[in-house]
Amino acid sequence: MTPLISAASSLRLVPALRWVLLAMACSFALTFLVACHTVEGAGKDIESAGEGIQDAAD
Secondary structure (H helix, E strand, O other), X not given: OHHHHHHHHHHHHHHHHHHHXXXXXXXXXXXXXXXXXHHHHHXXXXXXXXXXXHHHHO
């Protein structure tokens, strides 16, 4: 009778596991999107600094 009890308890765990995985995927996606925006902004800042140096050299 023990295997039936453990099988029933594992079936209850599956929906909770789905929510945990969904939450992890959403947080990863949000972190990735925020990081991309930050890197893009840093790239623009470096580009404008480079243009400033180039203009000063001309």
